[in-house]
Amino acid sequence: THQLEIRDLHVSVGDKKILNGVNLIVPKGELHAIMGPNGNGKSTLAKVLIGDPEYTVESGEILLDGENILEMEPDERARKGLFLAFQYPVEIPGVTIANFLRLAMQARKAEGEEVGFMEFYQKLTHALEVLEWPESVVERYLNEGFSGGEKKRNEILQMLMLEPEYIIMDETDSGLDVDALKIVAKGVNSMRGENLGGLIITHYQRLLDYIVPDKVHVIVNGRVVESGGPELAKKLDTEGYDWVKELAGA
Ligand code: ADP
Ligand code: MG
Ligand code: MG
Numbered sequence: 001t002h003q004l005e006i007r008d009l010h011v012s013v014g015d016k017k018i019l020n021g022v023n024l025i026v027p028k029g030e031l032h033a034i035m036g037p038n039g040n041g042k043s044t045l046a047k048v049l050i051g052d053p054e055y056t057v058e059s060g061e062i063l064l065d066g067e068n069i070l071e072m073e074p075d076e077r078a079r080k081g082l083f084l085a086f087q088y089p090v091e092i093p094g095v096t097i098a099n100f101l102r103l104a105m106q107a108r109k110a111e112g113e114e115v116g117f118m119e120f121y122q123k124l125t126h127a128l129e130v131l132e133w134p135e136s137v138v139e140r141y142l143n144e145g146f147s148g149g150e151k152k153r154n155e156i157l158q159m160l161m162l163e164p165e166y167i168i169m170d171e172t173d174s175g176l177d178v179d180a181l182k183i184v185a186k187g188v189n190s191m192r193g194e195n196l197g198g199l200i201i202t203h204y205q206r207l208l209d210y211i212v213p214d215k216v217h218v219i220v221n222g223r224v225v226e227s228g229g230p231e232l233a234k235k236l237d238t239e240g241y242d243w244v245k246e247l248a249g250a
Contacts, residue, residue, distance in 0.1 A: 008061075018044045020222040028196070031198055031200055042203075042219055083168065093144060142154070152172055156187035166197045167196065173207035188200075220248035221248050
């Protein structure tokens with residue numbers, strides 16, 4: 001079974017219950033959008049997927065290709081092919097993009113296996129071409145002095161280099177102008193195919209004009225209350241979230 005499956009997931013932070021039984025199946029090869037009003041657990045889901053220790057999983061399972069990943073450390077999940085693009089990308093002073101990419105690729109290799117220079121360079125050239133970025137950019141320090149658009153483009157660069165099997169993107173569109181949004185979408189779309197699955201989490205429909213999802217799920221009160229095709233995103237865009245809140249009894 002090549003899929004990301006979330007089974008009856010209950011999550012809390014401190015005394016606060018945030019996810020109340022999320023069920024979701026994303027077959028490899030499909031990108032599903034997660035939408036929903038603010039403060040209803042979308043980012044919490046992303047953080048639990050990547051293994052953020054701040055969130056307590058009360059019950060439920062997350063199966064990656066049939067394997068429960070909840071007991072795995074974040075780096076082990078990454079080696080299994082899971083990739084999270086962060087809502088607020090970090091700055092790492094003194095590390096260039098090129099160094100960071102080399103280290104990140106190396107971290108995914110089995111012990112004793114090296115990232116070859118040619119492999120690295122060919123992938124990098126291809127990725128920079130997709131992202132319409134000059135080669136000199138990789139000598140810049142990671143995220144230092146980057147605009148919002150550059151940070152996002154850098155996330156997609158990491159994604160293209162690491163070739164994950166499942167991606168989790170959380171609010172990748174926030175604060176982006178249309179040109180930056182199109183570049184980000186171009187990068188993601190260039191990876192789409194039977195070897196890529198994942199979740200595109202977004203409050204707004206706008207990103208989904210450029211990355212058309214295979215399915216759309218709506219989270220309210222920490223549960224998936226409605227699922228549908230791309231037309232569901234359009235409906236939420238024109239009609240807002242009130243009707244799904246009612247469905248959820250909120
Ligand atoms: P969304 O991404 O849908 O906007 P979040 O998952 O970020 O929602 O948050 C869901 C709820 O959980 C909110 O009420 C938020 O304040 C709360 N929450 C999320 N993370 C934490 C945290 N680390 N500590 C306390 N409360 C949190
Ligand atoms: Mg939020
Ligand atoms: Mg969020």
